[in-house]
Amino acid sequence: MQFIRLLSAIFLMLGILHHAANAQTVDDATLRPLVQALAGENFDNTTKAISDLVKTGDPRVSSLLNALGGGDLYVSKADKTVFLGKRQGSDYAATDPVTGATLAPVPRSAAEKIKVNNRLRREISAAIGGLTLMSENAGERRSAAEAILKSRDPESIPLLDRAIAAENDPSIKALMSQAKAAAVLNSGSPDDAKIAAIAEVSGGNSRDALGLLTPLEGAEGPVGDAARAAISSINSELAIWNAVQNIVYGLSLGSVLLLAAIGLAITFGVMGVINMAHGEMVMIGAYTTFVVQQIIRTTAPGIFDYSLLIALPAAFMASGAIGVLIERSVIRFLYGRPLETLLATWGISLVLQQAIRSWFGASNVQVGNPSWMAGSFDLGPLTLTWSRLWIIVFALSVFAILQLVLKKTMLGLRMRAVTQNRRMAASMGIRTPWVDALTFGLGSGIAGIAGVALSQIDNVSPNLGQGYIIDSFMVVVFGGVGNLWGTLVGAMSLGIANKFLEPFAGAVLGKILVLVLIILFIQKRPRGLFALKGRAIEA
Amino acid sequence: MFTLPARFIGTLAAAAIGASLAMSPASAADDTIKVGILHSLSGTMAISETTLKDTMLFLIEEQNKKGGILGKKLEAVVVDPASDWPLFAEKARQLIEQDKVAAVFGCWTSSSRKSVLPVFEELNSLLFYPVQYEGEESSRNVFYTGAAPNQQAIPAVDYLAKEEGVERWVLAGTDYVYPQTTNKILKAYLNAKGVKDEDIMINYTPFGHSDWQTIVSDIKKFGSAGKKTAVVSTINGDANVPFYKELANQGIKAEDIPVVAFSVGEEELAGLDTKPLVGHLAAWNYFQSVDADVNADFIKEWHTYIKNDKRVTNDPMEATFIGFNMWVKAVEAAGTTDSGAVIDSIVGVSVPNLSGGSSTMMPNHHITKPVLIGEVQDDGQFDIVYQTPGLVVGDEWSDYLPGSKDLISDWRKPMACGNFNVASGKCGGVTN
Numbered sequence: 001m002q003f004i005r006l007l008s009a010i011f012l013m014l015g016i017l018h019h020a021a022n023a024q025t026v027d028d029a030t031l032r033p034l035v036q037a038l039a040g041e042n043f044d045n046t047t048k049a050i051s052d053l054v055k056t057g058d059p060r061v062s063s064l065l066n067a068l069g070g071g072d073l074y075v076s077k078a079d080k081t082v083f084l085g086k087r088q089g090s091d092y093a094a095t096d097p098v099t100g101a102t103l104a105p106v107p108r109s110a111a112e113k114i115k116v117n118n119r120l121r122r123e124i125s126a127a128i129g130g131l132t133l134m135s136e137n138a139g140e141r142r143s144a145a146e147a148i149l150k151s152r153d154p155e156s157i158p159l160l161d162r163a164i165a166a167e168n169d170p171s172i173k174a175l176m177s178q179a180k181a182a183a184v185l186n187s188g189s190p191d192d193a194k195i196a197a198i199a200e201v202s203g204g205n206s207r208d209a210l211g212l213l214t215p216l217e218g219a220e221g222p223v224g225d226a227a228r229a230a231i232s233s234i235n236s237e238l239a240i241w242n243a244v245q246n247i248v249y250g251l252s253l254g255s256v257l258l259l260a261a262i263g264l265a266i267t268f269g270v271m272g273v274i275n276m277a278h279g280e281m282v283m284i285g286a287y288t289t290f291v292v293q294q295i296i297r298t299t300a301p302g303i304f305d306y307s308l309l310i311a312l313p314a315a316f317m318a319s320g321a322i323g324v325l326i327e328r329s330v331i332r333f334l335y336g337r338p339l340e341t342l343l344a345t346w347g348i349s350l351v352l353q354q355a356i357r358s359w360f361g362a363s364n365v366q367v368g369n370p371s372w373m374a375g376s377f378d379l380g381p382l383t384l385t386w387s388r389l390w391i392i393v394f395a396l397s398v399f400a401i402l403q404l405v406l407k408k409t410m411l412g413l414r415m416r417a418v419t420q421n422r423r424m425a426a427s428m429g430i431r432t433p434w435v436d437a438l439t440f441g442l443g444s445g446i447a448g449i450a451g452v453a454l455s456q457i458d459n460v461s462p463n464l465g466q467g468y469i470i471d472s473f474m475v476v477v478f479g480g481v482g483n484l485w486g487t488l489v490g491a492m493s494l495g496i497a498n499k500f501l502e503p504f505a506g507a508v509l510g511k512i513l514v515l516v517l518i519i520l521f522i523q524k525r526p527r528g529l530f531a532l533k534g535r536a537i538e539a
Numbered sequence: 540m541f542t543l544p545a546r547f548i549g550t551l552a553a554a555a556i557g558a559s560l561a562m563s564p565a566s567a568a569d570d571t572i573k574v575g576i577l578h579s580l581s582g583t584m585a586i587s588e589t590t591l592k593d594t595m596l597f598l599i600e601e602q603n604k605k606g607g608i609l610g611k612k613l614e615a616v617v618v619d620p621a622s623d624w625p626l627f628a629e630k631a632r633q634l635i636e637q638d639k640v641a642a643v644f645g646c647w648t649s650s651s652r653k654s655v656l657p658v659f660e661e662l663n664s665l666l667f668y669p670v671q672y673e674g675e676e677s678s679r680n681v682f683y684t685g686a687a688p689n690q691q692a693i694p695a696v697d698y699l700a701k702e703e704g705v706e707r708w709v710l711a712g713t714d715y716v717y718p719q720t721t722n723k724i725l726k727a728y729l730n731a732k733g734v735k736d737e738d739i740m741i742n743y744t745p746f747g748h749s750d751w752q753t754i755v756s757d758i759k760k761f762g763s764a765g766k767k768t769a770v771v772s773t774i775n776g777d778a779n780v781p782f783y784k785e786l787a788n789q790g791i792k793a794e795d796i797p798v799v800a801f802s803v804g805e806e807e808l809a810g811l812d813t814k815p816l817v818g819h820l821a822a823w824n825y826f827q828s829v830d831a832d833v834n835a836d837f838i839k840e841w842h843t844y845i846k847n848d849k850r851v852t853n854d855p856m857e858a859t860f861i862g863f864n865m866w867v868k869a870v871e872a873a874g875t876t877d878s879g880a881v882i883d884s885i886v887g888v889s890v891p892n893l894s895g896g897s898s899t900m901m902p903n904h905h906i907t908k909p910v911l912i913g914e915v916q917d918d919g920q921f922d923i924v925y926q927t928p929g930l931v932v933g934d935e936w937s938d939y940l941p942g943s944k945d946l947i948s949d950w951r952k953p954m955a956c957g958n959f960n961v962a963s964g965k966c967g968g969v970t971n
Contacts, residue, residue, distance in 0.1 A: 043702075043924075071916065112830075117914055117924040118703060118818045122794045150795070211763035249752040256750065354581060362580075362589040363809050364780060374815075376788050383756065385788035458749045459780040463583050467747045467777075502753045507744040508714045 026056045028098050035097050038068060039075040039082050039114050046114070047123055054127045062131040064097055069124040073097065074111040085111060126151035133163045133176075142172050149179040149208070154187030178204045182212050195226045202230040206241075206381045210234055238381060245382050246499045252388040254495025255395035258488060259454065260468040261475035262398060263447030265487040267323075269476050270419050271439055273331055274342045277349040278472060279465025281444040284322060285315035285451020286460045287356060290365045305370040308452055315448040322352075323444025327437045335436075349465070357462040367455040387456050394453050398446065399488055405442070406484070415439050419482070478518050480528030490529055494518075571614040572607070572876055574599060575634035577645025577655070577666075582622025583747070587776055587855070588647050590806060591669065592617060594856045595644050597844045598863045608870050616640055624654040631655040635664045641876035642667065642866055644859060649673060649716045656681065663878050667866060669858035671801060671823075673720030677935040677948035677957035679882060683905045684862035684898075685855060686824055687933040688724050694910040695799045695822035696725060696771065698925050700732070703797060705769040707738045709758050714743040718773035721801070725771060727939040738766065748778045751785040759789065762796045772800040779803050783816055793818025793914070805851035808919045816915045824894070824908040825857035826921045831895030851919070857893045864890040865900050886951055896930065903948035903957075905933025 034056065037049035050068075053061050067073050067084055074085040074092060083103055085092035092111055094103040116124070129147030132140045133156075141163070148156050160180040167173040181197035189197075198216075201209045209230070216227035260282060267275045289311040296307045303310075326348060334341045369387060376385040406412035417425040418435045426432050451464070458464060479490025494514060501510035525531070576595045578588035599613045607613050616638045620627040627646065634640045635658070642665040646652045649672050659666045659680040671686040699705040710725055712718025722741055729739060740761050742754060762768035774782055779802070786798065792815075799820040805827050808816075827838065837860070842848040869885035870876050889899040898906045907930040913921025936946035936958070945962040949955075956966035 113922070115922050115924060117922075118793050118797050118820075121818060125794070207759065207763045211765050213765070214763075215765035245756065246753075249750075249756075252752060253750045350581075357581070357585065357589075362585045363806060364586065364811075366809065366811060368812055369784075374788065376790055383759070383789045385752075385785070387784075387788060388752065457781055457784060459777050461586055461777065463586070463747075463777065466583070467749060498750075499753060503757070506742070507748060507754065511745055 026058050031056065031058060031060070031098050035064065035082050036080075038073065039080065043117055043120055046116070046120060050120070050123055050127055054131070060098070062128050065124045065128050065131075067097070068114060069116060069121055069128075071113055071116065073114045074106070075114055076106055076111045078110060082114070083111075085113075122151065126153060130156055130159065133159060134166065138169055138172060141167070141169075142175060145172060145175040145179045149175065149182050152182045152186040152212075154183050154189075157183050157187065174204070178208075185212055185216065191221065191223050194223045198223070198226045198230050202234060205378070206234045206238060210238075241381050242503075244380075246503070247496060248379075248382065248384060250496030250499035251492060252392055252495070253498055254492035255392040256454065256457070257471055257475050257495055258395045258399065258491035259391070259450035260447075261472040261479075261487055261491055262395075262402060262484070263443045263445075263450060264472045265476050265479075265484055266402075266443030266446065267440055268473070269482045269484070269487065270415065271436065271443070272338075272481075273335075273440065274338050274345065275331075275440075275443075276342055276345040276469065277326065277352060277465075278345075278444075278447055279467070279469035280349045280352040281319040281323060281447035281465070282451040282454060282468055283356065283460075283462065283465040284319045284352070285448030286367065286455035286458075286464055287360065287365070287451075288315040288318045288448065289452045289455045290360075290367050290460055293368055304368070305372060307368075308370055308373070308456075311452045312449050315452045316445040317448075319448025319451070320441040320445030323447075324437050324441040326444075327440035331440065332433065332436060349469075353462045353465070360462075362462065364459045364461045367460050369456055373456055391453050391457065398449065399484070402446065403484060411435075411438060411442075415442075474515070474518060477522065478528055480530035483528075483530040486528055486530035571612045572609070572870075573614050573616050573638055573640040575631075575638065575640035575643035575645070576615055576617045577620060577627065577630055577634065577643050578647065579622040579651075580617075580619040583777065584622040584647050584651075587806065588622075590850075590853070591645075591647070591855055591859055593845060594841075594859050595863070597841060598860060600844065601840070602863075602867060608867055609874065609876075620645075620651065624648075624650045627651040628654045628658050631658045631666075632662070635659075635662045641665070641870070642878075642881070644669070644862065646670070647855075652681070653716075665866070665878050665881060667859075667862035669855045669862055671854070673717045674724070674933075674935050674937055675720060675940070675943055677903050677905075677950075679904075679950055679955070679957060680878070681904060682862060682865070682885070682900065683933060683935070684858040684865070686908065686910075687905055687935060688721050688937060689934040690824060690908055690910055690931045691801050691822045692721050692725055692771070693728060694927055694931070695801070695820070695912060696728065698822075698912050699769045699771075699797065699799060699820075702925070703769065704767050705797075706734070706766040707761065707764060707768040708734065708740070709761055709768065709770040710739065710741045710773070711754070711758075711770055712743055712773035713748070713775035713778060714745055715775070718743065718775070721773050722771075724937045724939050727937075731939065744774070744778060746775065746778065748774075749781045751782050755782075755785045755789050755791065758796065759791060768796050770796060770798040772798050773802060774800070775802055776807065779807055780811055783811060783819070786819075787815030793820075799912075804853035804855075805920065806853045808915065809851060811919070813915050813919050814917045817917055819915045820912055820924075821915070821921060822910065822912050823854040824910060825852075825854045825892070826911055826913045826923055827852045828913070828920045828923060829894045829911070831893065833891055833895060834893045837893055852893075861890060861892055861898050861906065865898075865906075869900075882950065883952070898930070901932055902951045903933070903935045904950055905935055907932050 034049060034053050038046055040046045040049055072084055073082060075082050082097055084095040084097045090108050091105040092108060094106050096103055125147040129144040133144040135141050157180060160176055164173060164176045167176060177200055181200035184193055184197040201212050213227045213231050216223060217231060219227060263281065264278045267273050292311040292314050293307045296304055330344050331341060334344060373387045373390060376383045414430050414435045417430060418432050422432055475491045475494060476487055478494065479486030498510055498514050501513050505513055576592050578592045579585050580589055580592060596615055599615050603612050616634060618630040618634060620630045631643060634643055644667045646655060646668050647670050652668055656678055660678060664680060666681045667684060668681055669684050671691050674687040708729060710722040712722055726739055758770060797818065797820055799822060801822060803821050804823060838852055841852060842850065865885060865888050868888045868890060869881045873880040873884040885900050886902050889897050892898040894909055896909060898908055900906055910927040910931050911923050912925040913923050916922050935948050936943035938944050945960050946958045947961055948957045949959065959966050
């Protein structure tokens with residue numbers, strides 16, 4: 001049944017009135033020269049070859065075009081035959097594209113890939129769209145409708161009518177109606193059909209609609225009027241969404257700042273150590289993610305989606321251990337001497353950067369996104385990416401866990417005691433040097449897990465940390481030293497302020513403005529948003 | 540007490556950036572010819588420049604295997620200017636005055652080149668600069684073996700307009716001299732071709748920008764005006780990875796809004812999963828995927844030298860290769876490494892490039908090159924989809940800027956002028 005539907009679709013599109021038996025497949029001898037023509041001298045020839053292939057209406061065409069688009073079609077240099085290739089060591093495992101028969105493997109150097117460019121890729125997806133609109137597979141039908149929505153080919157209107165009538169899935173049906181409306185707007189249809197199409201299009205994704213309607217803006221008569229009315233209503237709707245977008249993007253930027261700064265809020269905020277190597281702790285966390293992923297790639301590729309979960313404790317341990325080491329070997333001799341601490345940790349940061357550079361090389365390393373971090377979803381006309389969303393969630397959970405540690409555990413209690421009154425805490429039997437080391441380790445470890453998250457959206461290079469150190473200090477100082485809530489509010493408000501300034505002032509000026517605002521704010525309130533009160537802080 | 544440190548950080552950070560390490564101090568040996576290598580091995584630019592240092596060491600080793608030049612072995616003197624522009628000038632002076640190098644190969648950013656330029660002119664030494672740049676400069680002592688805007692940006696825009704039918708342009712760049720000048724030239728060029736101002740969007744971001752959400756969504760918005768839209772990216776090094784990740788995540792495919800980049804090559808793609816980026820473009824004068832025997836040999840020898848067959852080759856490496864061979868040939872022709880003699884003998888020198896042809900040093904100290912447009916593939920390499928039919932001569936003074944369109948440069952005697960104004964007939968006719 002499905003097969004017949006597919007065939008009738010092909011007939012309809014091509015307007016060929018053949019016998020079913022003839023059109024079902026063209027014979028191999030007819031198909032072969034057409035496939036051979038795909039390896040044309042230039043892209044124009046290949047484009048022509050594609051349309052010739054589609055005209056045959058043969059069911060093998062869609063998989064052939066898929067292979068072409070995916071770069072799996074090769075031509076051998078010697079006899080110019082086209083074959084389907086798959087990399088296998090230094091050879092291509094070859095298959096005949098027409099019969100599907102296995103051929104002798106071809107050495108890589110003896111074959112050339114048939115190149116496709118963006119224009120060809122568009123042609124291919126439009127052609128496949130036409131061929132698979134009646135497919136049994138819902139995913140294929142959806143991408144077919146999307147392809148036609150993009151190509152706006154007026155010739156596909158009758159085909160779309162058939163497909164819409166046969167479609168059961170409401171979301172795909174809606175998409176097909178959109179595609180039909182887009183094609184109608186692009187065709188010489190009568191005015192009333194176009195006005196109906198304008199109404200149809202305006203109901204869909206407003207950004208796509210704008211793209212379809214703007215060319216009609218200058219049109220005369222009722223079509224132009226309808227288009228202008230639709231555009232102005234879409235624009236006023238988009239203005240509201242813009243504000244929403246700024247807030248969401250601001251929260252996302254804020255959560256990145258929060259992640260980068262929260263470890264510093266412990267080492268700088270709670271302990272008062274100016275740790276210039278904080279950024280490098282983040283960087284080490286990111287490199288730990290890389291190492292974990294490398295190990296997973298070689299030993300157990302199946303669990304790659306969990307690589308970040310495995311990297312989290314590893315990064316915490318790695319950065320935390322290095323933090324403890326730095327505290328024990330350098331910083332503990334420098335308590336109460338902020339200038340020396342600053343210089344020493346600056347030196348450590350250079351050493352760590354260069355060490356990573358010598359070890360892993362100066363280039364970026366590739367940290368993969370697990371499938372659940374990739375891609376995006378639409379919220380109205382906004383596109384929100386999963387990676388950013390997960391990072392917001394992650395930043396907030398790290399914050400919550402850290403609060404719990406500080407407020408509810410023995411270590412947290414001791415940390416707070418030592419911060420507030422070191423001598424009294426020591427008199428009560430707390431081993432303050434150990435608490436110092438563990439606190440510094442905790443701050444560094446949290447910087448490490450921030451690195452796991454940042455590896456998903458930023459470069460993983462030895463310079464990773466440098467990009468975040470200034471921002472981190474800014475957040476901590478702005479939010480109020482010694483107060484985690486201040487760090488949270490500080491990060492979020494800086495993020496949102498940045499995103500509201502960016503569209504007006506541009507990214508460069510926006511950043512400068514934020515910096516100026518912070519300087520003015522600090523003049524007014526030297527202790528930041530949430531200042532710690534009491535005598536302890538003066539000590 | 541805790542607000543003070545924030546102030547310290549700024550000043551001390553600036554002071555501490557100055558700290559750097561000089562590597563392999565020159566040992567005194569008179570029977571060698573010393574070659575200076577001035578590339579950042581630490582700091583933000585190390586990511587790009589370290590490879591060029593390795594390339595130079597590789598080329599010098601190869602040359603020494605062939606017996607060196609003029610019967611003498613070459614000796615590399617490597618210094619690390621640490622991505623710090625003033626330090627470039629200091630290190631250049633050290634190379635020329637203390638180490639007495641015959642020529643210097645180095646610099647990446649235009650800021651670093653502008654910083655060393657007066658040093659080379661004052662001490663009359665030679666600099667070979669291997670990176671694409673914004674043009675608008677021609678010095679007697681500098682040889683520009685990377686692309687000028689007409690060897691990269693303009694052919695790329697032409698390709699997009701013709702092959703993809705692009706009518707609306709986003710010019711996105713990092714906020715410094717190369718993107719700004721290039722975009723100025725491109726805007727003048729597009730306007731001259733009839734593109735209206737409302738169809739051009741120019742956007743600048745700071746170095747190392749990592750939050751691209753707003754800009755990518757702006758690009759999407761700009762692209763939904765019913766006209767085919769493309770992004771011309773002069774975004775620098777580090778900021779590219781988050782930019783492309785955001786593009787991929789927001790679902791902008793090359794078929795919808797292609798991005799053509801002038802600073803993204805094989806090396807930059809190394810840190811990226813390129814599957815979602817297939818079809819985005821780059822314009823260069825060389826790609827690792829160039830199908831030429833000389834390229835295959837170069838890659839093989841490079842892999843042997845660096846002992847890692849995963850290492851990629853890229854355009855600035857080819858420019859270094861060309862510059863080095865031109866210098867070798869010019870020294871051999873002059874019979875001496877004296878700067879004045881080499882400057883006279885190098886114009887017209889022609890050496891093989893890696894795309895199967897040969898490149899010639901022109902009187903304006905720029906070279907001839909083919910322009911290639913490549914599309915990103917899923918393996919991090921580029922498929923060449925277009926190549927200019929002939930070689931393109933580097934144009935130092937852009938024909939599209941009002942201040943420079945009357946200027947030409949010709950360092951041959953008797954003109955020997957870097958900015959001759961053909962309108963007024965005088966040398967030194969710089970109008971900017």
